Amino acid sequence: xxxxxxxxxxxxxxxxxxxxxxxxxxxxxxxxxxxxxxxxxxxxxxxxxxxxxxxxxxxxxxxxxxxxxxxxxxxxxxxxxxxxxxxxxxxxxxxxxxxxxxxxxxxxxxxxxxxxxxxxxxxxxxxxxxxxxxxxxxxxxxxxxxxxxx
Numbered sequence: 001x002x003x004x005x006x007x008x009x010x011x012x013x014x015x016x017x018x019x020x021x022x023x024x025x026x027x028x029x030x031x032x033x034x035x036x037x038x039x040x041x042x043x044x045x046x047x048x049x050x051x052x053x054x055x056x057x058x059x060x061x062x063x064x065x066x067x068x069x070x071x072x073x074x075x076x077x078x079x080x081x082x083x084x085x086x087x088x089x090x091x092x093x094x095x096x097x098x099x100x101x102x103x104x105x106x107x108x109x110x111x112x113x114x115x116x117x118x119x120x121x122x123x124x125x126x127x128x129x130x131x132x133x134x135x136x137x138x139x140x141x142x143x144x145x146x147x148x149x150x
Contacts, residue, residue: 062143075148078126082148085119088112123147 061067092112099105126146134141 061138061140067140067143070144070146074126074144074146078122078146079148081122082119085115085117085122089116089119 089112092108092115096105096108096112099108130141130144130146133144133146
């Protein structure tokens with residue numbers, strides 16, 4: 001089957017002719033379209049998290065309730081996102097076999113790919129955040145662990 005432009009039509013019957021829309025798929029296209037949003041979110045998170053830490057240099061945060069809260073909450077959230085994304089992508093992979101409509105199948109597969117992407121990139125993002133905290137030169141980097149299961 002040849003590729004058609006969005007302005008072209010495909011039909012078994014001329015009376016039912018409808019325009020065909022091509023949709024970009026794949027990791028590269030998804031990343032390319034979402035890169036500005038991801039970049040902005042990373043910038044805001046990095047700016048918001050490293051500026052207060054840098055201001056607390058030498059204040060001895062280790063062993064305080066703040067460090068304990070970070071050590072309990074951050075790995076829990078990252079772990080839930082990892083496991084939840086993996087389970088959701090598995091469920092959606094199996095669910096994509098049931099609909100007969102190709103558009104519904106493709107929509108389910110798109111959600112599956114997003115869930116799998118989130119379950120893979122979440123711990124990597126947490127690791128990068130932990131490295132950036134270490135770059136600030138504070139003692140917080142030695143007592144905070146954002147990445148679970150390591």
